[in-house]
Amino acid sequence: MEDKKCYLYAPPHLQPGHAPKRRRLVNTGRPRTWELREHAFHEAWAQQEHQIQDAIEDADRSTLEKIAAFVSGVVPGPRPDRPPIPTGLVITGPSIASHGPFFRRMSDKIIADTNSIFVPLNSAECPNLKTLLKTLIRKATSGLPTDEDEDELLHSGAHKTGSKPLDYDLCLLLDWYSRTPVDKITIAIQDSEGFDDSIIVETIELLSSWSDRLPFVLLFGIATSADRFQDRLTGAAILLLEGEQFVVEQAEDSLEKIFRATVEGPQVSLRVGPNLCRLLLERHSDHSQSTQDFYDALKYAYMCHFYANPMSVFLNGSLAFDQINHGTFEALRTLPSFRNHVEALLEDGSTREIHSLLDSDQFLFANIKQHLELGQTALSRLVSAIATVVVLRNAVWKTQQVRYSSLYIRSASxxxxxxxxxxxxLLMVRKASSDTFSHVLASLASSGHSGLPMDIGSYQQALADLTEHSTTTSEPLKSHYDIQSNTLRTTLVAQKVDLSKHKSTLSKQDAAYSDLVGRFHDELEAYLTEALIDPHSLYLSEILLYDLKSPHNEVFAPKPRFAIERALSSPHDYLNCTCCAESKAEEGHQLSVSQPPSAILYQLYLESGAMLNVNDLWLAFNAITGNEDSQAEDVTTSLFQRSLAEFKYFGLVKPSRKKVDHVSKMMWKGL
Structure with a gap:
């Protein structure tokens, strides 16, 4: 709606000698820390937004560069010999929600790197060939500015007889091409599966017949596979194309990179908890959402934390003690993590520090700043340890691959x-052979994680010295922890078979390699023991983590029907008025004239059957709200008609064809 509704308040006329009623004003001013929290939000989200955009661009950078190079490598200008049309088959994957943002980034890349016009088409706006050509000409001619407007372009394309070409005639596109500096026309069909097979075939044949005058480049977005797309085309249409295949990174992999960018790094001041992470990832998977939806949900989580949690003011890097009032410190002393911290200090006998935390706001402020830095360091070590586990499982062969997001949810819990x-x-690392262990060390060294306490370079050098002096260069070194180095011996004693396990004799190099792997295993286990902590056990975890699901459920998965039913059946929950509260407290949901007209009619609606007699509803409604005055009856009639019209708008009732004076009941409460 272009216009917003407004309501005029007209106060009642006062009788002479009566003073006007004074309104009770409640001071609902903004808290003192509002501006500080807003500054902290913008500071924290700017860093996150930068990391998310880098992750999105990095996910598609290689594919977009290949597509741009393919378009740029096409011979510019029309060719009289009518060669096959250069065609790119872009395998975008089954996530339909991510196709639109990808093609927008593709458009920006092609326009920036090539001297080409980019024309995106989708099945919704091109139901047939004629509409497709109209859309193609309209988008192409409006893509770059020319010296002529659309009417002059139509006039310039007129034939010598004076007749104008139709709006789907490619002569218009030819006239526009002759007046623009572009050398190629790139047509991108985003959802090729949404087009009818005949439309695609006819489009290819028509564009091929114009290829000696217009230089076309086709890009087909394919959600399935190139073979399935080829099966939809005729043999003659396939011969008119010269294709190259491009595989886009799948939406799940892109989401993993984006999610990893939001939790890794020492610059991340706020991290999302396990429950909310599980909710966001499940919703993205179940509803095939795009990365933009995940971006919006994450930003909303940041807004909820900084705008609704007064304790988030301490995440402001430039915060000073005199900017915080005493009430904020008193609220912080009620946090569960603060109570646990005080109990731990009490067990250690630090009673003087406890008194300072409870009595001195300045001491508490310094303590908060110190422990927030320690908590962020601990969380950084946690996410670094998760990344180490991911690298180890990817490097060790014959292990099931686990996504980073699932490990983060488990570790955050x-x-x-x-x-x-x-x-x-840890067991697979301990039992790894020398070639596998070398691959593990190389993967850890190339991952760039600075949180590892062990020196990877020294282990690589020691392993290289062992393999260099190994007598059996063809076989890798084995660890004595490997089950393959154990043998079973069978001994017959007193007519009984005795089975015993013995370790095979290890060479000197194998024994030295076993000590090397054992030392690495012990250091790795100690590192994971120290790093993989429970984040909720940290002091001030309520400030460092946000893990509330209810705001996201209400905003991103609303229940409008439940809200409407609750408003109609219990208007007091929304109006907070005393009249409805009294009627509600008397006997359940008893009808009262003080209730809104829609609520009264809804109670009558619930008590009726599948067919509602409108006259009976009116009589019952009038008996509750009306009186014998004829003027008041007109008002009651208008309220009844308005309420019934609202029910029809909400879909609660609809006219019945069986009986003219009846309406059909469409919904039952709770079903």
């Missing part, structure tokens, strides 16, 4: 350390 997955990873 405190369930990762000591789990079967962690024990299996």
């Amino acid at each position: 405190g369930d990762l350390y000591g789990s079967p997955l962690t024990r299996e990873t």
Whole structure:
């Protein structure tokens, strides 16, 4: 709607001698720390937004560069010999929600790197060939500025007989091309599966017949596979194309990179908790959402934390003590993590520090700043340890690959350390052969994680010295922890078979390699034990983590029907008026004249059957709200008609064809 509704308030006329009623004003001014929290939000989200944009661009950079190079490598200008049309088959994957943003980035890349016009087409705006040509000409001619407007372009394309070409005639596009500096026309069909097979074939044949006058480049977005797309085309249409295939990174992999960018790094001041992470990832998977939806949900989480949590003011890097009032410190002393911290100090006998925390706001302020830095360091070590586990599982062969997001959810819940997955990873490293161990060290060195306490370079040098002096260069070195180095011996004693396990004799190089792997395993296990902590056990975890699901459920997965039913059945929950509250407290949901007309009619609606007699509804409604005055009856009639019209708008009732004076009931409460 272009115009917004406004309401005029006309106060009642006062009788002489009566003073006007004074309104009770409640001071609802903004808190003192509002501006500080707003500054902290913009500071924290600017860093996150930069990392997310870098992750999105990095995910598609290689594919976009290949597509731009393909378009740029096409011979510019029309060719009289009518060669096959250069065609790019872009395998975008099944996530339809990510196709639009990808093609927008593709458009920006092609326009910036090539001397070409980019024309995107989709099945919704091109139901047939004629509409496709109209859309193609309209988008192409409006893509670059020319010296002529659309009417002059139509007039310039007129034939010598004086007749104008139709708006789907490619002569218009030819006249426009002759007046613009572009040398190629790139047509991108985003959702090729949404087009009918005949439309695609006819489009290819028509564009091929014009290829000696117009230089076309086709890009087909394919959600399935190139073979399935080829099966939809005729043999003659395939011969008119010269294709090259481009595979786009899948939406799940792109989301993993974006998610990883939001939790890694020492610059991240706020991290999302496990429950909210699980909710966002499940919603993205179940509803095939795009990365922009995940971006919006994450930004909303930041806004909820900084705008609704007064304690988030301490994440402001330039915060001073005199900017915080005493009430904020008193609220912080009620946090569960603060109570746990005080109890831990009490067990250690630090009673003087406890008194300072409870009595001195300035001492508490310094303590908060110190422990926030320690907490952020601990969380950085946690996400670094998660990345180490991911690298180890990817480097060790014959292990099941696990996504980073799932490991983060488990670690943020405190369930990762000591789990079967962690024990299996450590065991596989301990039993790894020399070639596998070398691959593990190379992967850790190339990952760039600075949180590892062990010196990877020294381990690589020691392993290189062992393999260089190995007598059996064809076989890798084995660890004595490997089960393959154990043998079973069978001994017959007193007519009984005795099975015993013995370790195979290891060479000197194998024994030295076993010591090297054992030392690396012990250091790795100690590092994971220290790093994989439960984030909720940290002091001031309520400030460092945000893990509330209810705001996101209400905003991103609303329940409008439940809200409407609740408003109609319990208007007091929204109006907060005393009249509805009294009627509600008397006997359940008893009808009262003080209730809104829609609420009264809804109670009558619930008590009726599948067919509602409108006259009976009116009589019952009038008996509750009306009186014997004829003028008041007109008002009651208008209220009844308005309420019934609202029910029809909400879909609660609809006219019945069986009986003229009846309406059909469409919804039942709670079903």
